[in-house]
């Protein structure tokens with residue numbers, strides 16, 4: 001089976017962007033949402049057990065700046081560092097569709113007032129998608145690149161309950177179907193986590209097979225890690241949770257990629273903990289290049305690549321339902 005990138009054993013999102021835009025584009029992560037249903041305790045929900053107070057923001061120190069200031073600052077840094085010329089504004093932290101859609105509409109207007117911002121990427125969760133938000137995404141996708149990243153994390157209800165997500169797998173399938181049907185131009189991605197207590201290699205293979213049956217364009221992979229002041233930190237201190245080692249995680253990534261449809265782009269292979277002072281364990285998740293190189297070496301030493309064990313028949317029936 002042919003893979004898309006002769007240099008790498010998987011199809012990286014950077015190659016997708018290059019194919020789509022004809023040049024490299026850079027994501028500007030912004031932190032404008034202030035909360036999420038879990039943190040607000042809606043319907044008895046609780047903060048996800050792995051989530052720190054910053055709600056997955058890459059750069060929480062900028063959250064008190066206006067959206068315009070955040071874009072201007074990061075854009076300038078990327079221009080100087082990478083000679084970047086085109087950008088996607090990535091609404092990353094917390095749940096960006098939790099407030100009224102009008103707020104997100106205004107934020108889009110602000111973001112698109114920069115000539116070199118060619119699209120938006122919105123991070124949200126499966127149970128926070130209203131008709132008004134779908135309308136906004138549809139309108140936007142008619143004129144610009146519009147991407148959505150759904151925090152799916154797992155296709156296993158037991159794992160979702162353990163992490164206190166506040167929704168189950170059927171909500172994920174409903175959300176993916178609604179987005180796909182209502183906004184077919186939207187570039188849809190899902191986030192998945194590996195390293196749950198009791199997780200097996202077969203669970204990871206199943207996650208790839210389920211992903212293959214969904215109309216998604218990309219995935220982002222995370223390893224579950226322990227941050228200070230999280231419920232997971234208490235479990236770790238009590239000895240009831242042990243994070244996965246890099247070698248085991250690399251094997252899970254390999255299995256996932258081998259069974260993944262070759263045309264699904266991959267954002268990243270593991271989580272990176274940028275704020276090392278907040279990281280409790282595992283320490284390897286703070287070393288970006290070492291993690292990446294370690295996983296790549298593992299894939300290459302096993303001559304493994306994305307789609308190696310994928311069978312198109314696996315995904316046909318359910319995908320057809322979405323078309």
Ligand code: SF4
Nearest residue numbers: 036038048051055094
């Ligand atoms: S992971 Fe997302 S949904 Fe869960 S508590 Fe953090 S910000 Fe909220």
